[in-house]
Amino acid sequence: MADAIPVNDYKYGFSKPENYVFKAKRGLDRSVVEQISSMKSEPDWMRVLRIKALEIFGKKKMPAWGADLTSINFDNIFYYIKPTDNQKSDWRDLPKEIKDTYDAIGIPEAERNLLAGVTAQYESEAVYHSFQKKWEEMGVIFCDMDTALAKYPDIVKSYFGKSIPAADNKFAALNSAVWSGGSFIYVPKGVKVDIPLQAYFRINAANMGQFERTLIIVDEGAYVHYVEGCTAPVYSTDSLHAAVVEIFVKKGARCRYTTIQNWSNNVYNLVTKRAFVSEDGVMEWVDGNLGSKITMKYPSCYLVGRGARGEILSLALAGSGQHQDAGGKLMFLAPDTSGEIISKSVSVGTGRTSYRGLVKIIKNAERVKCNVRCDALIIDEESRSDTYPTMEVAEDNVQIGHEASVSRIGEEQLFYLMSRGLSEADATSLIVNGFIEPIVKELPLEYAVELNRLINMSMEGSVG
Amino acid sequence: MKLIVLKKGEKKVIPALLEDSQKRIDVDLVGDGAEVEIVGLVLGKDADDKAMEVFITHSAPRTKSKVNVRAVLRNKSTFAFRGNVKIEKGAKGADAYLRSDVLLFDEAKMGDDTPALEILERDVKAGHAATVGKVDEQMLFYLMSRGLARKQAEKLLIEGFVNPIRDKMKELNGQD
Numbered sequence A: 001m002a003d004a005i006p007v008n009d010y011k012y013g014f015s016k017p018e019n020y021v022f023k024a025k026r027g028l029d030r031s032v033v034e035q036i037s038s039m040k041s042e043p044d045w046m047r048v049l050r051i052k053a054l055e056i057f058g059k060k061k062m063p064a065w066g067a068d069l070t071s072i073n074f075d076n077i078f079y080y081i082k083p084t085d086n087q088k089s090d091w092r093d094l095p096k097e098i099k100d101t102y103d104a105i106g107i108p109e110a111e112r113n114l115l116a117g118v119t120a121q122y123e124s125e126a127v128y129h130s131f132q133k134k135w136e137e138m139g140v141i142f143c144d145m146d147t148a149l150a151k152y153p154d155i156v157k158s159y160f161g162k163s164i165p166a167a168d169n170k171f172a173a174l175n176s177a178v179w180s181g182g183s184f185i186y187v188p189k190g191v192k193v194d195i196p197l198q199a200y201f202r203i204n205a206a207n208m209g210q211f212e213r214t215l216i217i218v219d220e221g222a223y224v225h226y227v228e229g230c231t232a233p234v235y236s237t238d239s240l241h242a243a244v245v246e247i248f249v250k251k252g253a254r255c256r257y258t259t260i261q262n263w264s265n266n267v268y269n270l271v272t273k274r275a276f277v278s279e280d281g282v283m284e285w286v287d288g289n290l291g292s293k294i295t296m297k298y299p300s301c302y303l304v305g306r307g308a309r310g311e312i313l314s315l316a317l318a319g320s321g322q323h324q325d326a327g328g329k330l331m332f333l334a335p336d337t338s339g340e341i342i343s344k345s346v347s348v349g350t351g352r353t354s355y356r357g358l359v360k361i362i363k364n365a366e367r368v369k370c371n372v373r374c375d376a377l378i379i380d381e382e383s384r385s386d387t388y389p390t391m392e393v394a395e396d397n398v399q400i401g402h403e404a405s406v407s408r409i410g411e412e413q414l415f416y417l418m419s420r421g422l423s424e425a426d427a428t429s430l431i432v433n434g435f436i437e438p439i440v441k442e443l444p445l446e447y448a449v450e451l452n453r454l455i456n457m458s459m460e461g462s463v464g
Numbered sequence B: 001m002k003l004i005v006l007k008k009g010e011k012k013v014i015p016a017l018l019e020d021s022q023k024r025i026d027v028d029l030v031g032d033g034a035e036v037e038i039v040g041l042v043l044g045k046d047a048d049d050k051a052m053e054v055f056i057t058h059s060a061p062r063t064k065s066k067v068n069v070r071a072v073l074r075n076k077s078t079f080a081f082r083g084n085v086k087i088e089k090g091a092k093g094a095d096a097y098l099r100s101d102v103l104l105f106d107e108a109k110m111g112d113d114t115p116a117l118e119i120l121e122r123d124v125k126a127g128h129a130a131t132v133g134k135v136d137e138q139m140l141f142y143l144m145s146r147g148l149a150r151k152q153a154e155k156l157l158i159e160g161f162v163n164p165i166r167d168k169m170k171e172l173n174g175q176d
Helices: A030-039 A044-059 A096-105 A107-114 A133-137 A145-151 A153-159 A170-178 A411-419 A424-440 A445-459 B137-145 B150-175
Strands: A117-122 A125-131 A141-144 A183-187 A197-202 A213-218 A223-231 A239-241 A244-249 A254-261 A267-277 A282-289 A294-297 A300-303 A309-318 A323-332 A338-347 A352-361 A368-378 A384-393 A398-408 B003-006 B011-017 B022-029 B035-044 B049-058 B064-073 B078-087 B094-104 B109-119 B124-133
Touching: A030 A044, A030 A170, A044 A170, A096 A107, A096 A117, A096 A197, A107 A117, A107 A197, A117 A141, A125 A133, A125 A141, A125 A145, A141 A145, A145 A153, A145 A183, A145 A213, A153 A213, A170 A244, A170 A267, A183 A197, A183 A223, A213 A223, A213 A254, A244 A254, A244 A282, A254 A267, A254 A445, A267 A282, A267 A309, A282 A294, A282 A323, A300 A309, A309 A323, A309 A352, A309 A424, A323 A338, A323 A368, A338 A352, A338 A384, A338 A424, A352 A368, A352 A398, A368 A384, A368 A424, A384 A398, A384 B124, A398 B109, A411 A424, A424 A445, B003 B011, B003 B035, B011 B022, B011 B150, B022 B035, B022 B064, B035 B049, B035 B078, B035 B150, B049 B064, B049 B094, B064 B078, B064 B109, B064 B150, B078 B094, B078 B124, B094 B109, B094 B150, B109 B124, B137 B150
Parallel strands: A117 A197, A183 A213, A197 A223, A213 A244, A223 A254, A239 A267, A244 A267, A254 A282, A267 A294, A267 A300, A282 A309, A294 A323, A300 A323, A309 A338, A323 A352, A338 A368, A352 A384, A368 A398, B003 B022, B011 B035, B022 B049, B035 B064, B049 B078, B064 B094, B078 B109, B094 B124
Antiparallel strands: A117 A125, A141 A183, A384 B109, A398 B124
16 A cells, blocks of 8 residues: 555545444444444334345355455444434534534535535434525425435335345345435426535544445436535545445436545445436436545446436546446346446556446347447556456347457657656646546536546656 | 467467357467467357357567457357456557457347456557447448348348458468
8 A cells, every 4th residue: 555646645534533422333243233223213114124134144145256355354344333413404513523524525615606405424324414495395305314214204115225125235235234324315207406416425433334325216307416425534444335326217307426436545335326217217327436445336227118328437546556346237128228338447556447347138128229438548567457348138129339448658648748848747647637538527527626636646656 | 178379479360160059269378479360250040059258368578369259140049258358467568459249130149248358567459349239220221222122231231241250261271
């Protein structure tokens, strides 16, 4: 880790004292799960669901493919930490340590300027929430998942785990057993929420496990853009983030989900994200992975209705000591569906990026059009890049294309820029920024700026 | 399955006409400038269930590999293609290209098409591409507008798709 993106350049790497209301014991067993459920005063069906999921977690094997997860020690993790006694709706009411954290990340300011609603999750719970009245009056629901379970138990029950059941994979099972926090969004028919809703996830404690659970339902003809950002302090020991995100895009609706994952380099980030898209609906994942030690995340679109469309834009930046195993899945389950995956990855220092993707087309999903494009840039001697695309096609009347390229920065490109007076590091940054531009331009402005800053930072000292 | 090892400056073209149901080709490019080209042709019919696996390792500088597999699948045939090109650290100036194109008809299926790349060296050129689908509708339309029946036009396009590979194979057989 010594030659990682220098720790003092990761500006979110600070930690704050723990003045918590409750911290569960280390490790995971039935009593921890029961404790979480009873502290949340949940309905019995949720308690039962958690216990069942815990059993599944115990039985499921670790994935035999992908990144190296052998050093995760499940017994050393804190599965539930409640930082405050209740949720605040004014930044000033938050405990000082937490308020200072969000000030440093710049959230209160962003909220005032750009957002329709904000949730801030600190450790296991949402500590802050605000939502503009205007949208509330139009019937839009935006709250944390625990509040949703208490206030709208019927909606939650009918969608929870319906696209990602606990048995889907080991980390989905773990999340289902110990989930806490996350966002719940419901957008009623025809309502277009034209400015983003945003959530900020922060891990503060060492060896913390954060397991937020997000559920988004976009009803017929509606639109929503949800943005999430994640940061954590730098510790010498590892933390775990295993989220589950379920999205339901109804007929003619559109949902865009933007992630800027910037965990510190000691976080395992193992996330399952899936959207079910109905007739003529559109799902767009914009997935930026910059931080974490290891990420395994493949946002997916299950195109279940005729004419549904799925788009996945994936951006991965792996610095020294990092492995970004990211990509996406498109499942074409109805005729006239279409989709696109665009992946751009950059590996720097000893960093490793792996694109892993699946395109599956079932019989009778006629006239499917699908295009996959993944490009990788290898910056340094020690960097590594892999591409593992899989296609399964059981219908003949389709058009499927896949293209990939792996390259280094061209000497001629560098030479040209340097002959114009740029330093090698500046020239490299410029080329990398140009390479990822198609994805960066889809990001909200403040993130795009931040991303460019990060790229410039990680190029310094890596070249030359 | 036997491992093909290519030493310094060696060049080899390997035809892979998938008559059997399974084929695995392993090539190690261990010498400076070694080159391999694999041309594969798969014609699936009835309930054929075919699979081809290609593993190429570049472990020396300036090595080159090119894989070009084309398949025409009819009836209830299935084909799986797994290509894996690995460029080891130190194989500077390596150049790898992996390509599969598949035409599907009837109830045919592309079972699993995974052209994977693993690259541990920065000074390389590597790419892959894959397509799956029917014959191009626009080309069909063009030929039909010139007076060809649909069947004829389709046949012509399939020949155009298969012939470059077939010619290459003939050429190779002539050499032997």
